[in-house]
Amino acid sequence: MxxxxxxxxxxxxxxxxxxxxxxxxxxxxxxxxxxxxxxxxxxxxxxxxxxxxxxxxxxxxxxxxxxxxxxxxxxxxxxxxxxxxxxxxxxxxxxxxxxxxxxxxxxxxxxxxxxxxxxxxxxxxxxxxxxxxxxxxxxxxxxxxxxxxxxxxxxxxxxxxxxxxxxxxxxxxxxxxxxxxxxxxxxxxxxxxxxxxxxxxxxxxxxxxxxxxxxxxxAYRKHQYLIKYSNKGIQLKNPEGYELFQVLDTQEYEEGNKATIELLNGHHINDALAHLINQVQLQELIEIIPSIHDIFVKQVKEN
Amino acid sequence: MKKIFLIIKREYLSRVKKKSFLIITFLVPLLFLGMWGGVIALSIQDSGSSSTVYVIDNSNLIINDLKDTESLSFEKATRSANEEKSYLQENQFLLVIPENILESQKLDLLSSQKASIFVQGEISNQVDNILRKILLNNAGIDIQTLDSIQPKVKVTSLEITEQGEQESNAGVAMGIGMFASIMIYLTLFIYGAQVMRGVIEEKNNRVVEIIISSVKPFQLMLGKIVGIGLVGLTQFLLWIVLSGTLLTVGGLIMASQMPDAFSPEELSSISSSVPNSAAFAQQNSLLGDVQGTLAGIDFPYLISCFLIFFIGGYLLYSALFAAVGSAVDNETETQQFMLPITMPLLFTYVMSFGVLIKDPHGPLAFWLSMIPFTSPIAMMVRVPFGVPLWQLSLSIILLIAGFILTTWVASRIYRVGILMYGKKASYKELIKWFNYRK
Known part of the structure; x- marks a missing residue:
C-alpha cells in the first residue's frame, strides 16, 4: 500500500x-x-x-x-x-x-x-x-x-x-x-x-x-512466566541434576505465593509444568510478554 | 483550478453574507448622501429664526434704504436709545447710526446677546452699499453707468493632448486625485488586513493543516486573496450603484420639495441674503465651472485606472499581509512586521498631499508612480492631471511584475509559517523559512 x-x-x-x-x-x-x-x-x-x-x-x-x-x-x-x-x-x-x-x-x-x-x-x-x-x-x-x-x-x-x-x-x-x-x-x-x-x-x-x-x-520474549500457587512459603525448585528454569522472584499474596520464572536452555513451559505440578498446587500461569513500550525503552537504551 | 475556485467561493460568500458587510455597504452611501444633503441644507438655510433690528438713524441717510430679508427685519425705533435698550429681547437688536456716518463709517449694534456674524455681516453689507451709492452720487458718478461696466475675465486652462486642446481644471483634478488616493490607501489597508486576519484565523483554528492536506498552500493563499479582492470589488460596485441611486432619488425629492430652489431669482435672493454676496456669486460661478469640467472628465478612463491600480496594489500588498498573518499566532504580534508594509504606503500618502498634488509631473511624482510599492497611490494622484500613455503602461507593467514578485516571496514564507505553531518569528526566521526547500 x-x-x-x-x-x-x-x-x-x-x-x-x-x-x-x-x-x-x-x-x-x-x-x-x-x-x-x-x-x-x-x-x-x-x-x-x-x-x-x-x-x-x-x-x-x-x-x-x-x-x-x-x-x-x-x-x-x-x-x-x-x-x-x-x-x-x-x-x-x-x-x-x-x-x-x-x-x-x-x-x-x-x-x-x-x-x-x-x-x-x-x-x-x-x-x-x-x-x-x-x-x-x-x-x-x-x-x-x-x-x-x-x-x-x-x-x-x-x-x-x-x-x-x-x-x-x-x-x-x-x-x-x-x-x-x-x-x-x-x-x-x-x-x-x-x-x-x-x-x-x-x-x-x-x-x-x-x-x-x-x-x-x-523476538523480545524472554520466556518468563508468572506462576501463582496456593502453597504459602514454598519455593519452586528445579528437578535434581538439571536446570529447567531460574526463579527470578517469589512473593506471598493473599491466597498463596506468586513466582516469576525464566525458562533455561530452550526448555518448553510444558516441561516445567510437568515438574511443578508435583511440587505445588497451581492456580494460574501467565507468560510475561513485553509491551511495545518496554521494547521501545529497551531499544532506546541499547542504542 | 477547481479547488482554487472552491476556496475563492468560500472566502467570498462567507464575507459577503456577513451582516457587517451589508451594514457597511449600505451605510457608506447613506453617509455620502447625508454629507451632501447636509452641505446643501446648510448653504440654503441660514440661522432659521428671524431677528428684528430697531434702528435709530441720527443721520437720516440710511434707514429708508435698509431692506428686510428673510431673517432680518428693520424697524424704526420709537423710543430713545436708552429706553429701547432695556426693552431688547432675544433676537432683537438696536442699531444706532451716528449723525456723521459718512465720515466715521461706524455703527453700534446693541443686543442682549452677542450678535451673530451673519447679522453683523448683513447689516454692514447693506449699509456699505447705501453709503457707496451716496458717496458715488456725491462724487458725481452715475451709478447705473458704473454698474453696467463689470468686466469678468475667465481664465480657461487648456491642456494639449492627443485629442487636441482640452479644457482642464486644476482644482477639479486635484479633488479627484486626492479622493482617489485616499480611497486606494484606505482600501489597500482594509482588504489587506482582512487577508491577514483570515490567515491568522485559519492558523488559530488549526483548520489550516486539514485544508492544505487537500490543496497546496499557494492555492489556499491565492484563493483567499482573490476571494477577498472580489469582496472589495463587489463593495465598490454596490457603493457606486447605491450612491448614484441615492443621489438621483435624493435630488429628485429635493427638487420636488423646493421647485424654485435653483431658479435664478431664488439664487439671486440667496446671494443677496448672504453677507458676502460677491464671494457667493464667485463660488456659484466656480460651481458652474466645476460642473462644466466634471462633464468633460473621462470617468470611464478614471474608473478603469482606479480599478487597475486598486487590483494591482491589492494583489501586491495582500500577499505581504498573508505572509505576515502566517508568521504570527495572533493579531497583536503583527506589529513588528507591519512597519515595512505600512511605510511605503504612508510615505506616498503623505507625499501625495504635500508634493505630488502640487507638482504632478515632477521627478518625485514620476518615480513614486513607477515603483510598484508606491505607484497605486502616486499614479492615482497623477491620473486626473493627465499622464502620458507610456508612463501609465510602464507603471502597470512594473506593478504586475511587483505583485508576481511579492506573491512569490510571500508564498514561500506562508507555506512554512502556517504550520509553525507557538513560535515567535523574527525577520531572521522569515528568511530561513523563505530558503526552505519545499
Missing part, C-alpha cells in the same frame, strides 16, 4: 528524518510510534504532500506519490480544528469538495455519516455552538468523508473524551474491515498496541525497528 523509501528531511539545522524506510501493507492497522519530536509529524506531512522530502521517495500502491493520491488519503492532524463561524453542513461540504467529491456525492455521504453518528440535527449549527466532544465527531467524519483508502490519524485520542474514543475506535475498526488501511501515529504506545498489527518505532529521526507486532513481541 505504502512504501517509505530512505526518506531524509532537513529543517535548517535540524534533521527531522534520517534515512527512514518501511512498508505498510494494504488493509493493515499500522502504528507509527515514537516519542514527541521523533519526526512522526514530519513524515506524515510528507505522506500528505504538505512538504516534500529532501531525499528518498514514497510509493502509493507502487506509484510515486502525486497529486492524484490526495483524494485517496484522509488525514486527521494532531493540530486540528474547524472554521468556528461556518455551518457544520457547509463546512463538511467544503472539506469534502476540496478532497475532490462532487457536490451531490458529498451531500449524500455527509447525510449518511450524520445518520450513522447521530448528528442529523447538526447541519445548521456552527462549530462554536458544539461541545468539544461533538466537535471531535465532526472532525473525524471530515477525515473519512471521501472514503479514503489510507487514513492517517495523528495522535487521534488525545483530546477526545473516553466515550468518543470508543465510538471512534469502533468506526476505525469498521473502516479497516471494509478495506481501508489505517496509520496511527502516537507517542502513547500502549494506547494503540491492541489495535495495530504492524508498527514502526522512530526515535530521534531514525527508525529503531519495525515489523508485525506479534513478531516483534516474539
Amino acid at each position: 505504502l512504501e517509505v523509501k530512505d526518506i531524509v528531511k532537513q529543517y535548517a539545522k535540524h534533521l527531522a528524518l534520517d534515512h527512514v524506510s518501511f512498508t505498510i501493507k494494504k488493509g493493515s492497522i499500522f502504528g507509527l510510534l515514537g516519542p514527541n519530536g521523533a519526526g512522526k509529524t514530519s513524515l506524515i506531512r510528507i505522506i500528505n504532500q504538505i512538504t516534500a522530502p529532501d531525499h528518498g521517495e514514497i510509493l502509493f500502491n507502487g506509484e510515486a506519490l502525486s497529486e492524484k493520491h490526495i483524494s485517496r488519503i484522509g488525514y486527521l492532524p494532531e493540530e486540528r480544528g474547524l472554521y468556528k463561524k461556518m455551518l457544520i453542513g457547509e463546512q463538511m461540504l467544503y472539506l469534502a469538495q476540496l478532497k475532490g467529491l462532487s457536490k451531490a456525492d458529498a451531500t449524500e455521504r455527509i447525510k449518511h455519516w450524520f445518520e450513522k453518528m447521530e448528528m442529523e440535527t447538526w447541519w445548521n449549527k456552527r462549530v462554536e455552538d458544539l461541545s468539544k466532544g461533538m466537535q471531535q465527531k465532526v472532525q473525524f467524519v471530515a477525515t473519512v468523508i471521501h472514503q479514503p483508502e489510507l487514513i492517517i490519524l495523528d495522535e487521534p485520542f488525545t483530546g477526545f473524551d473516553p466515550v468518543n474514543v470508543d465510538v471512534i475506535k469502533n468506526e476505525i475498526i469498521d473502516l479497516n474491515k471494509k478495506g481501508a488501511t489505517i496509520i496511527f501515529s502516537t507517542h502513547r504506545m500502549e494506547s494503540v498496541e491492541e489495535l495495530c498489527d504492524s508498527i514502526v518505532l522512530i526515535n530521534k529521526s531514525k527508525k529503531i525497528l519495525d515489523g508485525k507486532v506479534s513478531e516483534i513481541k516474539n
Whole structure:
C-alpha cells in the first residue's frame, strides 16, 4: 500500500528524518510510534504532500506519490480544528469538495455519516455552538468523508473524551474491515498496541525497528512466566541434576505465593509444568510478554 | 483550478453574507448622501429664526434704504436709545447710526446677546452699499453707468493632448486625485488586513493543516486573496450603484420639495441674503465651472485606472499581509512586521498631499508612480492631471511584475509559517523559512 523509501528531511539545522524506510501493507492497522519530536509529524506531512522530502521517495500502491493520491488519503492532524463561524453542513461540504467529491456525492455521504453518528440535527449549527466532544465527531467524519483508502490519524485520542474514543475506535475498526488501511501515529504506545498489527518505532529521526507486532513481541520474549500457587512459603525448585528454569522472584499474596520464572536452555513451559505440578498446587500461569513500550525503552537504551 | 475556485467561493460568500458587510455597504452611501444633503441644507438655510433690528438713524441717510430679508427685519425705533435698550429681547437688536456716518463709517449694534456674524455681516453689507451709492452720487458718478461696466475675465486652462486642446481644471483634478488616493490607501489597508486576519484565523483554528492536506498552500493563499479582492470589488460596485441611486432619488425629492430652489431669482435672493454676496456669486460661478469640467472628465478612463491600480496594489500588498498573518499566532504580534508594509504606503500618502498634488509631473511624482510599492497611490494622484500613455503602461507593467514578485516571496514564507505553531518569528526566521526547500 505504502512504501517509505530512505526518506531524509532537513529543517535548517535540524534533521527531522534520517534515512527512514518501511512498508505498510494494504488493509493493515499500522502504528507509527515514537516519542514527541521523533519526526512522526514530519513524515506524515510528507505522506500528505504538505512538504516534500529532501531525499528518498514514497510509493502509493507502487506509484510515486502525486497529486492524484490526495483524494485517496484522509488525514486527521494532531493540530486540528474547524472554521468556528461556518455551518457544520457547509463546512463538511467544503472539506469534502476540496478532497475532490462532487457536490451531490458529498451531500449524500455527509447525510449518511450524520445518520450513522447521530448528528442529523447538526447541519445548521456552527462549530462554536458544539461541545468539544461533538466537535471531535465532526472532525473525524471530515477525515473519512471521501472514503479514503489510507487514513492517517495523528495522535487521534488525545483530546477526545473516553466515550468518543470508543465510538471512534469502533468506526476505525469498521473502516479497516471494509478495506481501508489505517496509520496511527502516537507517542502513547500502549494506547494503540491492541489495535495495530504492524508498527514502526522512530526515535530521534531514525527508525529503531519495525515489523508485525506479534513478531516483534516474539523476538523480545524472554520466556518468563508468572506462576501463582496456593502453597504459602514454598519455593519452586528445579528437578535434581538439571536446570529447567531460574526463579527470578517469589512473593506471598493473599491466597498463596506468586513466582516469576525464566525458562533455561530452550526448555518448553510444558516441561516445567510437568515438574511443578508435583511440587505445588497451581492456580494460574501467565507468560510475561513485553509491551511495545518496554521494547521501545529497551531499544532506546541499547542504542 | 477547481479547488482554487472552491476556496475563492468560500472566502467570498462567507464575507459577503456577513451582516457587517451589508451594514457597511449600505451605510457608506447613506453617509455620502447625508454629507451632501447636509452641505446643501446648510448653504440654503441660514440661522432659521428671524431677528428684528430697531434702528435709530441720527443721520437720516440710511434707514429708508435698509431692506428686510428673510431673517432680518428693520424697524424704526420709537423710543430713545436708552429706553429701547432695556426693552431688547432675544433676537432683537438696536442699531444706532451716528449723525456723521459718512465720515466715521461706524455703527453700534446693541443686543442682549452677542450678535451673530451673519447679522453683523448683513447689516454692514447693506449699509456699505447705501453709503457707496451716496458717496458715488456725491462724487458725481452715475451709478447705473458704473454698474453696467463689470468686466469678468475667465481664465480657461487648456491642456494639449492627443485629442487636441482640452479644457482642464486644476482644482477639479486635484479633488479627484486626492479622493482617489485616499480611497486606494484606505482600501489597500482594509482588504489587506482582512487577508491577514483570515490567515491568522485559519492558523488559530488549526483548520489550516486539514485544508492544505487537500490543496497546496499557494492555492489556499491565492484563493483567499482573490476571494477577498472580489469582496472589495463587489463593495465598490454596490457603493457606486447605491450612491448614484441615492443621489438621483435624493435630488429628485429635493427638487420636488423646493421647485424654485435653483431658479435664478431664488439664487439671486440667496446671494443677496448672504453677507458676502460677491464671494457667493464667485463660488456659484466656480460651481458652474466645476460642473462644466466634471462633464468633460473621462470617468470611464478614471474608473478603469482606479480599478487597475486598486487590483494591482491589492494583489501586491495582500500577499505581504498573508505572509505576515502566517508568521504570527495572533493579531497583536503583527506589529513588528507591519512597519515595512505600512511605510511605503504612508510615505506616498503623505507625499501625495504635500508634493505630488502640487507638482504632478515632477521627478518625485514620476518615480513614486513607477515603483510598484508606491505607484497605486502616486499614479492615482497623477491620473486626473493627465499622464502620458507610456508612463501609465510602464507603471502597470512594473506593478504586475511587483505583485508576481511579492506573491512569490510571500508564498514561500506562508507555506512554512502556517504550520509553525507557538513560535515567535523574527525577520531572521522569515528568511530561513523563505530558503526552505519545499
